[in-house]
Amino acid sequence: MSPRRIRSTMAAAASALVVLAGALMSTDSASGVVPPPPAGWTQVFADDFTGPADTLPSGANWIIDTGHSYPGGPGNWGTGEIQNYTANPSNVSLDGAGNLRITPLRDGAGTWTSARIETQRTDFKPPDNGVLRIEARIQMPNVTGSAALGYWPAFWALGGPYRGNWWNWPGIGEFDIMENVNGINAVWGVLHCGVNPGGPCNETTGIAANRACPGASCQSAFHTYRFEWDRSVAPNQLRWYVDGTQFHQVGQNQVDAGTWTAMTGHGGYFVLLNLAIGGAFPNALGGQTPTAATVPGRPLLADYVAVWSRGGGTTPPSSTTTTPPTGGGGDAYSTLQAEAFQAQNGVSVEATTDSGGGQDIGSLANGDWALYRGIDFGTSAAHQFVARAASGAAGGVSGLVEVRLDSVSNAPIGSFAVANTGGWQSWRTIPANISAVTGTHDVYVTFTSGQPADFVNLNWFTFGH
Incomplete structure (x- = not known):
């Protein structure tokens, strides 16, 4: 009114x-x-x-x-x-x-x-x-x-x-x-x-x-x-x-x-x-x-x-919910756009030149993360994580792209390492094995590196059986 x-x-x-x-x-x-x-x-x-x-x-x-x-x-x-x-x-x-x-x-x-x-x-x-x-x-x-x-x-x-x-x-x-x-x-x-x-x-x-x-x-x-x-x-x-x-x-x-x-x-x-x-x-x-x-x-x-x-601050509350929380939801086996997160720390969004255009998340360094709420893995276990990544990091700079469930502080269920791919818009599709996952979870994609410099951009990711 x-x-x-x-x-x-x-x-x-x-x-x-x-x-x-x-x-x-x-x-x-x-x-x-x-x-x-x-x-x-x-x-x-x-x-x-x-x-x-x-x-x-x-x-x-x-x-x-x-x-x-x-x-x-x-x-x-x-x-x-x-x-x-x-x-x-x-x-x-x-x-x-x-x-x-x-x-x-x-x-x-x-x-x-x-x-x-x-x-x-x-x-x-x-x-x-x-x-x-x-x-x-x-x-x-x-x-x-x-x-x-x-x-x-x-x-x-x-x-x-x-x-x-x-x-x-x-x-x-x-x-x-x-x-x-x-x-x-x-x-x-x-x-x-x-x-x-x-x-x-x-x-x-x-x-x-x-x-x-x-x-x-x-x-x-x-x-x-x-x-x-x-x-x-x-x-x-x-x-x-x-x-x-x-x-x-x-x-x-x-x-x-x-x-x-x-x-x-x-x-x-x-x-x-x-x-x-x-x-x-x-x-x-x-x-x-x-x-x-x-x-x-x-x-x-x-x-x-x-x-x-x-x-507020840099860390969201932990969650153990088993239903899609507010503002999230999605099929684990569809293409999940990285920029469609519900919460983040240290993440920026930029235009991408990757196939199909749109946006990616970038400026990713040690300690950064993005949260995707209520991702449904169904009853048949997922065993693979696949992501579209690019890196223009300097020589000697690399890091891990990790997947964690339900809390940013939980141990990763899988990860892959990435270093320079030829440029910040030079994209590669990289697979990784993960522990078996069923049900509905909050998915945290986290970024870990031994150096403070940015080391990767992420355009999309998905899961597979």
């Missing part, structure tokens, strides 16, 4: 993608607690909204926005929404059962009120070479059809420099983690960036995707909505999930360097939850909203909001 935008173009296109699926089911319950950090992650913020019923959310964690705009900012929050935001517990409060409740109300004169909160903190950002994860467990307002016209719940993040400026959107960046309108069984994920109108994020539309909620509808049950900002891969990635299933991704290479720096180079983001009524997005999918048929009083329920980070 951007500070200001007209979204008819995005909404009209996205409406074709919406799957109106999922029978209405009884409301799921709150879990009451923030889940523990996933393996390898560190919690940096959390609120489980535990407290007495009809009390406001923690003032240490949240700011409650009021009125029809920020002071001096664009009117109607820049989106055309019509409600007045308040700090009244009838609009925003804990429900006593472990949820935050944001309830839109309409008085006898037809005036709508609702609520919007944002974190006090504006510094949510992944560490260098790490990953940030923003997550909430939410039940959208349980209302559909004509009774839902104008409902616009959202869980999102805005670049910190927006606070106090109010006019630098979309350059400072916006991550819409969960948006929904008019009671449609779908979640939208959107990136806003660059300039308005137009620019690399096609404003005011943004770069968007949507899908139906898995299983029970978005309105009838709690679902988990997650956003990840991954600085451990090159190019960096932004990813959107519902109930652990990825449905949207934007890469650093999809926008120009200046735009990417403007939205990622500042001190971080703040997180928001709100329930708007009317505005450009619901109007684009439902005509002028709300209508006389729109029913007030159907709340957004948030079980928790949490922010975690992972990695």
Whole structure:
């Protein structure tokens, strides 16, 4: 839910993608607690909204926005929404059962009120070479059809420099983690960036995707909505999930360097939850909203909001997972492009002149590595590793290209030695024997040398039986 935008173009296109699926089911319950950090992650913020019923959310964690705009900012929050935001517990409060409740109300004169909160903190950002994860467990307002016209719940993040400026959107960046309108069984994920109108994020539309909620509808049950900002891969990635299933991704290479720096180079983001009524997005999918048929009083329920980070520095956490982790996956017996890693240390990516073009990873020296998550070896054991390598190393400089499974610190299961092949783009296909491997593993390709100098480039690799 951007500070200001007209979204008819995005909404009209996205409406074709919406799957109106999922029978209405009884409301799921709150879990009451923030889940523990996933393996390898560190919690940096959390609120489980535990407290007495009809009390406001923690003032240490949240700011409650009021009125029809920020002071001096664009009117109607820049989106055309019509409600007045308040700090009244009838609009925003804990429900006593472990949820935050944001309830839109309409008085006898037809005036709508609702609520919007944002974190006090504006510094949510992944560490260098790490990953940030923003997550909430939410039940959208349980209302559909004509009774839902104008409902616009959202869980999102805005670049910190927006606070106090109010006019630098979309350059400072916006991550819409969960948006929904008019009671449609779908979640939208959107990136806003660059300039308005137009620019690399096609404003005011943004770069968007949507899908139906898995299983029970978005309105009838709690679902988990997650956003990840991954600085451990090159190019960096932004990813959107519902109930652990990825449905949207934007890469650093999809926008120009200046735009990417403007939205990622500042001190971080703040997180928001709100329930708007009317505005450009619901109007684009439902005509002028709300209508006389729109029913007030159907709340957004948030079980928790949490922010975690992972990695940073030069070494990722060890993993013993046996299923393809987030952002990875692949067939061990296909051609695995070396530049398609999910994490790395000391690795750079460059254009290659090898057959087929594309990119390779280069500047590889002792201690460097690249990680490929969730590689499936199947049930018939692999016994061979084959890689496409090149080297322009000076005389006397050589090293090993090694394969390790599930942790960069585990012993290699196989390796081959390489020295000068005639140049950094003079490619050779080199085989090596490996210990028998079955199942699904994280694959680390590591580089070991007795000299500190670069000794090899890698274009692709594969495994064989």
